[in-house]
């Protein structure tokens with residue numbers, strides 16, 4: 001028997017490990033199962049090149065909980081360790097056999113790197129025992145144990161089977177890990193796609209209390225599709241895998257299979273979900289793996305912000321397992337991964353747009369959100385997105401790219417500064433009257449009706465210097481492209497002034513501006529419009545935008561009432577001798593216009609109804 005001291009610089013590293021190594025204690029299980037996986041994978045590699053002799057038999061990993069003895073064991077049939085190896089790898093903290101193995105056998109898929117994972121066992125254990133036997137011919141069994149002090153015990157034992165059994169004597173503070181549901185839950189979280197079948201069972205439990213069927217089923221799917229070649233996979237495979245990840249999810253729109261091996265390693269599948277309403281968006285749906293070990297579902301920093309809306313998995317051994325935010329942000333690989341994913345997604349969208357435009361257009365309702373969000377937040381994506389961003393016309397529902405729209409409206413929607421005026425509606429139903437008026441002038445009114453569009457419009461006006469956006473109800477149709485100075489009103493100057501005076505009343509919570517214009521006789525008698533700038537600011541404030549918009553949040557809505565002097569109703573109204581009746585009729589005309597803007601509410605609306613009834617009787 002050999003006795004000795006764990007060789008580390010600090011006198012006693014264990015308190016440090018317990019406290020600081022990992023904030024989440026449950027990851028000890030991830031670390032130990034990962035080691036068991038590594039040991040098994042090493043054996044496969046060595047066997048494939050003839051360095052390990054004999055049958056591999058059924059390679060599996062067992063996690064066994066014994067509540068009576070308060071132990072949790074992790075058992076593998078991998079390479080095992082000789083006494084020298086135990087001394088080298090377990091007695092020297094931060095000495096990793098994985099690094100050594102990797103430098104010798106380049107392509108092996110090994111999880112460990114740092115030589116620290118094993119020690120995480122001491123976060124939850126009073127004592128750790130290792131029973132191991134190397135695959136090497138003539139090897140004998142080795143026993144190692146350590147009770148959390150820097151002293152360890154190492155001796156030879158009889159052991160029949162090749163491989164390693166790690167027995168953790170769970171400490172009092174960690175009693176939560178003596179619960180079968182908890183352990184199964186942790187395994188399902190971290191080990192769901194590990195490459196060797198893992199089984200969980202309980203000892204010391206009455207036979208009839210056991211769920212035999214569950215114990216006979218592996219915890220994991222050792223062969224997830226992201227590690228397979230895209231050419232071997234069918235649409236069904238991708239859809240089934242999506243179901244496996246998100247059992248409640250609807251069939252995704254499409255997916256991108258990532259597969260990079262230079263300058264970093266990355267595989268994965270990103271799914272585009274169907275989105276009906278932007279408020280349904282769920283972030284934190286992408287899962288991050290490192291060699292099939294689950295790391296986190298908080299992929300911020302690795303995946304560009306706008307792609308957090310996607311679902312799926314990313315697997316990269318180049319992302320460290322014990323991720324910490326500050327580490328990730330500074331990591332050059334992470335930056336490259338981020339840029340690569342953006343490029344891949346942009347290329348895929350571009351390819352779909354060019355090759356299957358119809359189906360791209362069908363998906364635009366969901367896709368538009370990603371594309372717009374991406375164009376706003378990532379300039380590289382903006383460059384590509386400019387080519388496949390779509391604007392849908394309200395009249396014939398046809399889709400236009402920006403360039404196509406510019407060409408189509410060139411003759412009528414260029415303003416005096418040479419900019420294309422994009423006329424949009426945020427609500428085709430509510431703004432129907434305004435849309436009809438604009439269409440009467442051959443304008444193409446496009447739909448920009450999602451939550452993100454407000455911000456998108458603001459940003460694109462800064463990024464695209466040749467366009468200007470106006471909402472269809474921001475002015476009378478005549479003024480949407482360029483403000484018309486002259487007005488061919490049939491009214492005299494005096495009559496116009498009188499009319500303006502009649503409309504000079506106050507409405508609570510609104511700032512009204514009145515102008516009299518000579519519009520065509522069949523246009524409405526009064527049109528209420530909301531100036532673009534003010535409305536945008538208020539919309540932004542409404543969505544929680546800060547800065548300048550916050551200033552406008554508490555200001556009253558600004559509305560322009562354009563009185564159509566050419567409408568025949570004024571011929572009689574101006575001559576009306578009953579001033580009360582005249583006033584009521586004028587108020588009603590104004591209220592009808594406000595109603596069309598959805599701005600007539602509360603007491604003003606009640607008054608309008610009462611006045612209308614009175615006018616009828």
Ligand SMILES: Nc1ncnc2c1ncn2[C@@H]1O[C@H](COP(=O)(O)OP(=O)(O)OP(=O)(O)O)[C@@H](O)[C@H]1O
Pocket residue numbers: 031035036039076078079080081089090095096097098099111112113114115116117118119164
């Ligand atoms: N179940 C096992 N079978 C065989 N060897 C093992 C086993 N567990 C640990 N080892 C050996 O001990 C070494 C140290 O393990 P440890 O978990 O501390 O570090 P690591 O896996 O190399 O890196 P990481 O800190 O990233 O997990 C391993 O590299 C491996 O050589």
